[in-house]
Amino acid sequence: MIKQEKILITGANGQLGSVLAKRLQEKHGVNNVVATDIVADEDFVGNFEILDVLDFERLKSIVIQNEITQIYHLAAILSASGEKHPKRTWDINTKTFFNVLDVSVIQNVNKLFFPSSIAVYGANAPKINTPQSYELTPTTVYGISKVAGENWAKYYFDNYDLDIRSVRYPGVIGHQTLPGGGTTDYAVDIFYKAINETNFECFLSKNTTLPMIYMDDAIRATIELMDAPKKSISIRTSYNIAGMSFSPEELTYAIQKIYPNFKTLYKPDFRQKIASCWPSSIDDSVAKKDWNWNPLFGIDEMTKIMIEELKLKQQTKLQKT
Numbered sequence: 442m443i444k445q446e447k448i449l450i451t452g453a454n455g456q457l458g459s460v461l462a463k464r465l466q467e468k469h470g471v472n473n474v475v476a477t478d479i480v481a482d483e484d485f486v487g488n489f490e491i492l493d494v495l496d497f498e499r500l501k502s503i504v505i506q507n508e509i510t511q512i513y514h515l516a517a518i519l520s521a522s523g524e525k526h527p528k529r530t531w532d533i534n535t536k537t538f539f540n541v542l543d544v545s546v547i548q549n550v551n552k553l554f555f556p557s558s559i560a561v562y563g564a565n566a567p568k569i570n571t572p573q574s575y576e577l578t579p580t581t582v583y584g585i586s587k588v589a590g591e592n593w594a595k596y597y598f599d600n601y602d603l604d605i606r607s608v609r610y611p612g613v614i615g616h617q618t619l620p621g622g623g624t625t626d627y628a629v630d631i632f633y634k635a636i637n638e639t640n641f642e643c644f645l646s647k648n649t650t651l652p653m654i655y656m657d658d659a660i661r662a663t664i665e666l667m668d669a670p671k672k673s674i675s676i677r678t679s680y681n682i683a684g685m686s687f688s689p690e691e692l693t694y695a696i697q698k699i700y701p702n703f704k705t706l707y708k709p710d711f712r713q714k715i716a717s718c719w720p721s722s723i724d725d726s727v728a729k730k731d732w733n734w735n736p737l738f739g740i741d742e743m744t745k746i747m748i749e750e751l752k753l754k755q756q757t758k759l760q761k762t
């Protein structure tokens with residue numbers, strides 16, 4: 442008989458965590474998923490625990506009490522927010538990860554998911570079709586913490602046989618929650634302005650092309666990687682995955698197909714410097730070969746869905762008030 446998996450998610454209130462939690466509840470059953478975050482979520486349906494992942498003893502007791510077999514460790518400080526307090530970001534991103542790595546080894550957790558990012562690359566990496574394996578010289582403390590995390594992931598796999606799996610997410614675009622302080626946040630914020638037919642002020646320059654991924658693809662990649670047979674996983678640092686690539690100007694054109702009068706004004710800020718060091722597009726051929734990764738959403742499909750879903754959300758909110 443196949444043993445029922447018991448899932449723990451850290452950072453479950455975040456942009457990715459809130460969607461992943463629902464998807465994992467559908468897959469494993471509501472009672473078999475424990476969502477946790479440092480802040481409470483009054484609206485969460487299912488098992489929710491307050492957890493600061495810096496608190497190892499609390500993490501351990503939640504893992505023991507719920508007989509956790511898989512952990513999705515999403516809690517982190519993101520690229521743009523991270524630059525405001527570099528050392529604090531390093532502490533939070535690395536200490537929380539060590540706590541999750543150690544509890545996984547001590548409590549025999551079967552599988553662990555750790556999200557890395559395109560932020561691991563530095564300005565020296567080829568911008569187009571950035572290869573899976575290249576010298577990683579990130580410019581942000583966030584990127585530095587993800588590179589360290591990737592290497593520690595491989596170390597725990599090699600030395601403790603911990604089955605830890607990881608993808609380098611591009612900028613994630615979804616309608617469910619607002620993003621949490623990353624350099625690609627503009628690509629979500631822009632839709633909130635579009636549906637209200639007001640102009641958008643973009644913090645990146647119009648031709649800054651970055652790799653992006655629609656939420657459904659990002660969540661599916663996560664689940665497919667975790668479900669892949671162990672023997673097919675050749676990368677134990679982190680896999681490149683690609684969805685689509687576009688600049689703020691190209692996203693504006695896509696929105697103008699629906700709202701012809703929509704305009705973006707460009708006012709690059711400190712985030713431009715971060716974005717300028719990142720890849721424009723990503724080579725994800727190793728993920729495609731190893732576990733059949735294949736993105737389904739391009740810029741036009743994503744734009745259409747984002748606008749439809751956000752309009753629906755706005756109408757529902759208005760009806761309630």
Ligand SMILES: NC(=O)c1ccc[n+]([C@@H]2O[C@H](COP(=O)([O-])OP(=O)(O)OC[C@H]3O[C@@H](n4cnc5c(N)ncnc54)[C@H](O)[C@@H]3O)[C@@H](O)[C@H]2O)c1
Nearest residue numbers: 452454455456457479493494516517556558610612613621
């Ligand atoms: N969203 C993206 O575009 C993107 C891209 C690349 C990688 N990632 C990675 O995916 C993961 C999830 O990203 P996200 O966009 O959902 O982030 P987010 O900022 O929206 O959510 C992170 C969550 O972690 C929680 N958190 C912060 N510190 C904590 C702590 N000490 N203990 C417990 N919880 C804590 C926050 O309250 C928040 O709910 C992160 O590791 C991020 O680096 C995200």
